[in-house]
Amino acid sequence: RNDTSHPIENVESDEYGLFQAYLAGIKNASIANPNPSVGCVVIKNNKIISIGCTEKWGSRHAERVAFAPLSAADLEGSRVYVSLEPCTHMGRQPPCIHLFENTGIKKVVIGCEDPNPVVTKNGIRQLQNLGIGSFNSYYSNEIKAWNYPFFIQQKEKRPFIALKWAQSLDGCLADDNNGWKWISGEESRTYAHWLRQKYDAIMVGIGTVLNDFPSLDIRNLKHPELRNPLKIIYDPEGKIFECSLEQQENIMQKTFSPGTHKVVLINANILNNNKRDNSNWHNKMYNNPEIHFLTLNYKEENILAKNIFNEEVTAQISEILNRPLQSILIEGGSRLLSSFIHNESFDVIHLFIAPFFLGGEKHKLFSKEKRGFQVYPNKEVALEKRLHIAVQEKLGNDILIEMIPK
Ligand code: AOF
Ligand code: ZN
Numbered sequence: 001r002n003d004t005s006h007p008i009e010n011v012e013s014d015e016y017g018l019f020q021a022y023l024a025g026i027k028n029a030s031i032a033n034p035n036p037s038v039g040c041v042v043i044k045n046n047k048i049i050s051i052g053c054t055e056k057w058g059s060r061h062a063e064r065v066a067f068a069p070l071s072a073a074d075l076e077g078s079r080v081y082v083s084l085e086p087c088t089h090m091g092r093q094p095p096c097i098h099l100f101e102n103t104g105i106k107k108v109v110i111g112c113e114d115p116n117p118v119v120t121k122n123g124i125r126q127l128q129n130l131g132i133g134s135f136n137s138y139y140s141n142e143i144k145a146w147n148y149p150f151f152i153q154q155k156e157k158r159p160f161i162a163l164k165w166a167q168s169l170d171g172c173l174a175d176d177n178n179g180w181k182w183i184s185g186e187e188s189r190t191y192a193h194w195l196r197q198k199y200d201a202i203m204v205g206i207g208t209v210l211n212d213f214p215s216l217d218i219r220n221l222k223h224p225e226l227r228n229p230l231k232i233i234y235d236p237e238g239k240i241f242e243c244s245l246e247q248q249e250n251i252m253q254k255t256f257s258p259g260t261h262k263v264v265l266i267n268a269n270i271l272n273n274n275k276r277d278n279s280n281w282h283n284k285m286y287n288n289p290e291i292h293f294l295t296l297n298y299k300e301e302n303i304l305a306k307n308i309f310n311e312e313v314t315a316q317i318s319e320i321l322n323r324p325l326q327s328i329l330i331e332g333g334s335r336l337l338s339s340f341i342h343n344e345s346f347d348v349i350h351l352f353i354a355p356f357f358l359g360g361e362k363h364k365l366f367s368k369e370k371r372g373f374q375v376y377p378n379k380e381v382a383l384e385k386r387l388h389i390a391v392q393e394k395l396g397n398d399i400l401i402e403m404i405p406k
Contacts, residue, residue, distance in 0.1 A: 017081035076104035085123035168358035187396030206235035238270035
């Protein structure tokens, strides 16, 4: 995905400069969030003299990084390309717009508007007032795609939701006896771990926890700056309170492995119905500062048909995370995935298909046991909702397809 070849060789063109800024912004895509990962390139005498990318959240923005090694004489007469409109507000960092004042910079070209309402259009307007700014949308789709959760959060005030699963050719996400753990191969699973670190949280249903005890971490990736996502377990009926001794041990060791925060989402009714008692197991969970129980305030027990991540729940989880909950990767099981598809509550699907037939009924999407979640009532609607294929790739012996709603 880091294709640096580009047909535009004309270093004088804005398209070239913006392409370089877009590429520079990709560099910190995994560590800048919840900030957008922005790229800034300074060109002088048709040579790139400095490149910057947004640092870790709270640290410097791309423009400051790119300008840091340059003298006033370097900036004089240069052209600057930034993938996102420079900020104009005081946040964790001072406004970048001031960096452009009284510099003698010849021109500044911006690749994309900042969707943050306190900045939108202000950055471009202020650059225009300085007589040096312009906007050019050559790569705006690519820039948005790399910062998609940031755009969704700023514009729609909700977290970005991704669905991920692996299936056999006959559509089974697991075998009926829960005896077979892996559908996809090694390469797919490494990619799946890489995907996890891109998201703030991973969510699975309690059924998956009780059957598989997933670790939900990024153990295959050895990189000091990458972080484990928050683990969210969706358990509206409070089944976690009733599991066997063996399940308790496995959950504690694997799914609740120490060092990261975990959130269990349950229905408020369940707690009121006294599922919580003073047994060892309950106390062990409640006394663990890394485990948080959040309640969903819906009346009925099966609340899968609603959007769980309303403003209140999102705010509560953000507090636990200590930063905004901007993106969630939903990994299964088939019932939880079916409900998000049923509700059309997703922004991307990462699908792995392994070319063999597994046979079975229980773990297919929309199977009868999924309490009647359907996709669409008729063919016309179904076709209208056809997804757009953004990525297709062979990973080992599997196929990866990544799709987005049109
Ligand atoms: C830029 N350059 O590289 C980035 C920008 O809390 P702060 O100060 O870090 O500000 C965060 C906001 O700044 C973020 O919501 C977005 O509007 C903008 N991001 N702006 O000029 C950058 N990452
Ligand atoms: Zn800034």
